[in-house]
Amino acid sequence: MPEPYFIFDGHLDLAMNAMEWNRDLSQPVPDIRAREQGLTDKPDRGRGTVSLPAMRAGRVGLCMATQIARYVKKNNPLPGWHSPQQAWAMTQAQLAWYKTMEGLGLMTPITDLNSLETHLTHWAAPKNDAPIGYILSLEGADSIVNLDYVEKAYESGLRAIGPAHYGPGTYAQGTDATGGLGEKGRALLEKMAELGIILDATHLCDDSFWEAMDLYQGPVWASHNNCRSLVPHNRQYSDEQIRILIERGAVIGTAMDAWMLAPGWQRGVTTPESAGVTLETVADHIDHICQIAGNARHVGIGSDLDGAFGTEQCPADLDTIADLQKLPDILRKRGYSEADVEGVMGGNWVGFLRSAWGIRGLFKN
Numbered sequence: 001m002p003e004p005y006f007i008f009d010g011h012l013d014l015a016m017n018a019m020e021w022n023r024d025l026s027q028p029v030p031d032i033r034a035r036e037q038g039l040t041d042k043p044d045r046g047r048g049t050v051s052l053p054a055m056r057a058g059r060v061g062l063c064m065a066t067q068i069a070r071y072v073k074k075n076n077p078l079p080g081w082h083s084p085q086q087a088w089a090m091t092q093a094q095l096a097w098y099k100t101m102e103g104l105g106l107m108t109p110i111t112d113l114n115s116l117e118t119h120l121t122h123w124a125a126p127k128n129d130a131p132i133g134y135i136l137s138l139e140g141a142d143s144i145v146n147l148d149y150v151e152k153a154y155e156s157g158l159r160a161i162g163p164a165h166y167g168p169g170t171y172a173q174g175t176d177a178t179g180g181l182g183e184k185g186r187a188l189l190e191k192m193a194e195l196g197i198i199l200d201a202t203h204l205c206d207d208s209f210w211e212a213m214d215l216y217q218g219p220v221w222a223s224h225n226n227c228r229s230l231v232p233h234n235r236q237y238s239d240e241q242i243r244i245l246i247e248r249g250a251v252i253g254t255a256m257d258a259w260m261l262a263p264g265w266q267r268g269v270t271t272p273e274s275a276g277v278t279l280e281t282v283a284d285h286i287d288h289i290c291q292i293a294g295n296a297r298h299v300g301i302g303s304d305l306d307g308a309f310g311t312e313q314c315p316a317d318l319d320t321i322a323d324l325q326k327l328p329d330i331l332r333k334r335g336y337s338e339a340d341v342e343g344v345m346g347g348n349w350v351g352f353l354r355s356a357w358g359i360r361g362l363f364k365n
Helices: 014-019 029-035 052-057 084-103 113-124 148-155 182-195 206-215 239-247 279-293 321-333 338-357
Strands: 007-012 060-067 107-109 132-139 158-162 198-200 252-254 299-301
Touching: 007 252, 007 299, 007 321, 007 338, 014 060, 014 084, 052 060, 052 132, 052 321, 060 084, 060 113, 060 321, 060 338, 084 107, 084 132, 107 113, 113 132, 113 338, 132 198, 148 158, 148 182, 182 206, 206 239, 239 279, 252 279, 279 299, 279 321, 299 338, 321 338
Parallel strands: 007 060, 060 132, 107 132, 132 158, 158 198, 252 299
Antiparallel strands: none
């Protein structure tokens, strides 16, 4: 058996699952599922795929871990908090969970080049017992009450911001919405550039995406995005958008949500089996990005596993996040070199951060 690959997952909603789904992620996935038997408040109850032991079993030693709390105005039908202050408070509860995991020695924050390199060295050691590393990312910026809060969040370890999530937002417009950034969004990008915070382009609607690409000159990635030419929907990125991200040096994380992998998905009706969604389907999206780039340096994993879905809506051959280790064989059979496979599994994200964080004066460290 070959050694399992070190995996860097570009998008995991760990604290959301802990604080809003009430999952004890320090426990094995089967134990979490067993405790949820009989619960019906969420469609993925008893079907979760992620826990810290499962990440360790799959050698997912590093991830972008989110804070997420949507603020919704009175006319917004999406679920969320009724004031930015409430949304901010929820992100701070999520931050407290990450800090609690740090206190248990289960996780460790990665905030700069030194902490990144130290963490990679620890995980390269045989039979390591290093904690799982996480880079803090804010998915949807509506919890930022005003720009002073960006400074506070940065001091707490925040290193990436996706200005939008679903629907209309305060700083940008997201999935299923239209429109540009507006004055507040442009000011947010200016503050992010000042601090060197990475712009996560994921979830930006087309109008906001193109405006952000024109305005923001700092580091850009797309933490969990698939290809519109394979699954037609505004949540995915067009080939033109993928090209500009590649030109900007971005890495694009391939997501595991089945509706983003195969066209025609009907929630609650289609199943991974009926749609034929497997990790081979994930590889199709990886391939497509690589064909546009002409190389395998701009794609990674941004699984979004347990991002409000479980085994009912992820590749049929994935039971837990540890099954990401099945991807290397699939890629090798498609002709990917060993260096390419290592890049997709995590090396491309690492290379991005080494470049971004290695620029003198870009980050306040």
